[in-house]
Amino acid sequence: MSTPLLKVENLTKHFPLSAGILNKNVPVVRAVEDVSFSVSAGETLCIVGESGCGKSTVARLLMRLAEPTSGRVLIDGTDIAGLKKNALRAWRRRMQMVFQDPYSSLNPRLTAEKIITEPVENFERLSRKQRTALAAELLRKVGMSPQMMDRLPSELSGGQRQRLGIARALALQPSLIIADEAVSALDVSVQAQILNLLLDLQQQMGIAFVFISHDLGVVEHIGHRVAVMYLGRIVELARCESLFAKPVHPYTEALIAAAPVPDPTRVRLDAPVEGEVPSPINPPKGCAFHPRCPLAVERCRIEVPPLVPMSDGRVVACHVRAPATDLPTQWATVSAVRL
Ligand code: SF4
Numbered sequence: 001m002s003t004p005l006l007k008v009e010n011l012t013k014h015f016p017l018s019a020g021i022l023n024k025n026v027p028v029v030r031a032v033e034d035v036s037f038s039v040s041a042g043e044t045l046c047i048v049g050e051s052g053c054g055k056s057t058v059a060r061l062l063m064r065l066a067e068p069t070s071g072r073v074l075i076d077g078t079d080i081a082g083l084k085k086n087a088l089r090a091w092r093r094r095m096q097m098v099f100q101d102p103y104s105s106l107n108p109r110l111t112a113e114k115i116i117t118e119p120v121e122n123f124e125r126l127s128r129k130q131r132t133a134l135a136a137e138l139l140r141k142v143g144m145s146p147q148m149m150d151r152l153p154s155e156l157s158g159g160q161r162q163r164l165g166i167a168r169a170l171a172l173q174p175s176l177i178i179a180d181e182a183v184s185a186l187d188v189s190v191q192a193q194i195l196n197l198l199l200d201l202q203q204q205m206g207i208a209f210v211f212i213s214h215d216l217g218v219v220e221h222i223g224h225r226v227a228v229m230y231l232g233r234i235v236e237l238a239r240c241e242s243l244f245a246k247p248v249h250p251y252t253e254a255l256i257a258a259a260p261v262p263d264p265t266r267v268r269l270d271a272p273v274e275g276e277v278p279s280p281i282n283p284p285k286g287c288a289f290h291p292r293c294p295l296a297v298e299r300c301r302i303e304v305p306p307l308v309p310m311s312d313g314r315v316v317a318c319h320v321r322a323p324a325t326d327l328p329t330q331w332a333t334v335s336a337v338r339l
Helices: 055-062 085-094 112-121 128-141 146-150 158-170 188-205 216-222 240-245 250-258 330-334
Strands: 006-016 028-039 044-048 070-075 095-098 176-180 208-213 225-230 233-239
Touching: 006 055, 028 055, 028 070, 028 208, 028 233, 044 055, 044 216, 055 176, 055 208, 085 095, 095 158, 112 128, 112 146, 112 158, 128 146, 128 158, 158 188, 188 208, 188 216, 208 216, 216 240, 225 240, 225 250, 233 240, 233 250, 240 250
Parallel strands: 044 208, 044 225, 095 176, 176 208
Antiparallel strands: 006 028, 006 070, 225 233
């Protein structure tokens, strides 16, 4: 099997609630726990879950905007934690990020041309002519007129600002784009345009995406595979069509049942699942979903369920729906499938 473009192994991130390096009893926010997945060239892996499930922390760890407590992030087989300054700069060219709020992620004092060309000029000098040509090409690529290159972000609509953010991300010809709630601040019609733009760019340029969203409709439209996170852990990872056709984990099932659907004859639940997401400072023992799960049994209160491969290639962490009684360890089981 070829090396995946991105491989995440057992990624964990705890945030101590107070300084106190010597005090081992400082409470921690367990934002991400033992998360593993991979992304191939040209693939879109979506990460979904309720607010606070750890998906945006995963994005920050991938971009090395935060250091993991443990675990590894590998690009083409190289662990980015070990990269020195120059190698890290080169690696950063390959991974770019598109943010939720295009307005606050764009410098309000720079023109569209400057915003697009600035990342390239961090690596190489461009002549005036080269700058203009690059900005015009990328504006065209994201469906904007090159005549807009003199505009400031405040002179653009929300959709145009997000297109500009995408043009900036494309300037360094990345292999992978991390999109964190990249369309959730936009109107529905503009969302569809931006999603179609991302799909077109993926087809043209073979870019891989890690697409983080709380919106299952968006995920179903754009994803190849989906990882569902709950309280810092992946509870189900599957191909998009399998997950939406037949969710296995009770939490995935509840999320899909509660998602808005365009069919008026289908009833939508108001709340994704009963109850609140527990605190990541003091998560429930065993399966963290057990206080909200209608299928919970005694074992769920004691043991964390391992991710277990199913016959269709998905992995699921649930004692009831994917029992692992015959399987010795998590890695012995999961290593048989592609995360
Ligand atoms: Fe529910 Fe138990 Fe499965 Fe957790 S392990 S999702 S509590 S049935």
